[in-house]
Amino acid sequence: MDTNSNPNPPVRILPTLIIAAVALATGIWAAQALLNNKPPVDELAATRFPVARQLEPFSLVDHQGNTFDNAALRGHWSFLFFGYTHCPDVCPTTLSVLNSVSGKLADNNAPVRFVLVSVDPQRDTPEQLARFVTYFNSDFIGVTGSEEGIAQLTRQLGIMHMQVADESSPDSYLVDHSAGLLLIDPKGNYHAVFTPPLSADAIASDFRKMLKAFR
Amino acid sequence: MKPAGFFITAFLLLCCVIPAQADDTLQVSDPWIREAPPGATVLAGYLTLTNTTSAPLVIEAVSSPAFEAVEIHRSQVVDGVARMQPVSELTVPATGNISLAPGGYHLMLLRPVRPLTEGDNVILLLHRADGICVTVTAPVLRMTESSSHQH
Numbered sequence: 125m126d127t128n129s130n131p132n133p134p135v136r137i138l139p140t141l142i143i144a145a146v147a148l149a150t151g152i153w154a155a156q157a158l159l160n161n162k163p164p165v166d167e168l169a170a171t172r173f174p175v176a177r178q179l180e181p182f183s184l185v186d187h188q189g190n191t192f193d194n195a196a197l198r199g200h201w202s203f204l205f206f207g208y209t210h211c212p213d214v215c216p217t218t219l220s221v222l223n224s225v226s227g228k229l230a231d232n233n234a235p236v237r238f239v240l241v242s243v244d245p246q247r248d249t250p251e252q253l254a255r256f257v258t259y260f261n262s263d264f265i266g267v268t269g270s271e272e273g274i275a276q277l278t279r280q281l282g283i284m285h286m287q288v289a290d291e292s293s294p295d296s297y298l299v300d301h302s303a304g305l306l307l308i309d310p311k312g313n314y315h316a317v318f319t320p321p322l323s324a325d326a327i328a329s330d331f332r333k334m335l336k337a338f339r
Numbered sequence: 340m341k342p343a344g345f346f347i348t349a350f351l352l353l354c355c356v357i358p359a360q361a362d363d364t365l366q367v368s369d370p371w372i373r374e375a376p377p378g379a380t381v382l383a384g385y386l387t388l389t390n391t392t393s394a395p396l397v398i399e400a401v402s403s404p405a406f407e408a409v410e411i412h413r414s415q416v417v418d419g420v421a422r423m424q425p426v427s428e429l430t431v432p433a434t435g436n437i438s439l440a441p442g443g444y445h446l447m448l449l450r451p452v453r454p455l456t457e458g459d460n461v462i463l464l465l466h467r468a469d470g471i472c473v474t475v476t477a478p479v480l481r482m483t484e485s486s487s488h489q490h
Contacts, residue, residue, distance in 0.1 A: 216373060302419055
């Protein structure tokens with residue numbers, strides 16, 4: 125059978141043209157709207173918020189005994205990671221990745237800080253954190269505080285942490301915690317989050333793109 | 340250490356003193372212990388186990404003279420949350436292998452008898468369910484991302 129034997133009658137061309145014209149105009153408008161709203165940050169491994177989120181007040185202490193609050197996050201970029209020093213596998217692995225990121229971003233003009241926030245303030249004193257974080261990089265910062273102080277920060281960032289009894293070792297306990305790496309911008313706002321598996325290359329490359337697009 | 344814990348450790352060490360027949364049914368490769376920050380009371384150990392037999396092999400326990408206790412743990416990220424859980428035993432599949440590596444299965448090494456740094460070697464005793472004990476010497480390494488040396 126000849127499939128071309130039924131051409132559209134002329135009367136049906138006009139509506140088709142109108143639909144095509146409307147579709148084209150809508151497409152151009154949508155493309156322009158998207159391009160105007162979206163800075164040139166394409167293909168990120170990170171999840172970047174369309175509008176960076178302001179942080180509610182919180183107050184903690186760093187491994188040198190200095191106050192670590194909203195003001196301490198301003199004026200530079202900060203990578204925040206949540207963990208604890210009695211964690212022998214995931215936390216050292218993450219801190220090693222961050223050390224590698226730090227090396228890759230060393231030529232960067234924008235100051236970047238790397239912060240481990242303890243989700244185990246009971247055992248993680250500033251002294252304990254100092255030994256732990258500076259082992260991986262002398263510039264790394266460890267942050268701890270009261271249970272309530274930690275919760276002020278974790279609750280608003282959606283960071284989960286929970287003590288779990290270690291059945292085979294009754295004297296100790298483990299802490300389950302969110303494994304994301306959070307990026308705070310120089311205005312002190314929550315800018316983006318990286319989810320595991322964390323790759324130093326992807327983090328460094330994404331950071332450069334976000335830095336370029338930051339106003 | 341509690342008396343019961345001491346007794347169990349002593350027993351586990353003793354079982355490895357009785358010489359097992361030469362046995363290559365379970366092969367151990369790339370054992371290493373991650374050097375930890377000074378003062379650390381928990382370290383992690385890694386290795387790959389290969390079973391050359393046609394039946395699964397079970398590791399019931401691990402002990403070490405260098406640590407007060409050794410547990411088998413597994414790290415997992417579930418719905419964005421990092422969890423670490425004790426595992427009661429490790430099963431090496433028939434003619435297969437299992438890797439204990441960062442971010443997955445690992446040996447949780449508790450309370451080192453003395454501080455360990457890169458260059459030290461640690462003896463690990465793997466206690467098989469069939470009674471055979473496998474002795475492994477694991478070097479302490481300062482490792483970074485993707486198992487490359489950092490210096």
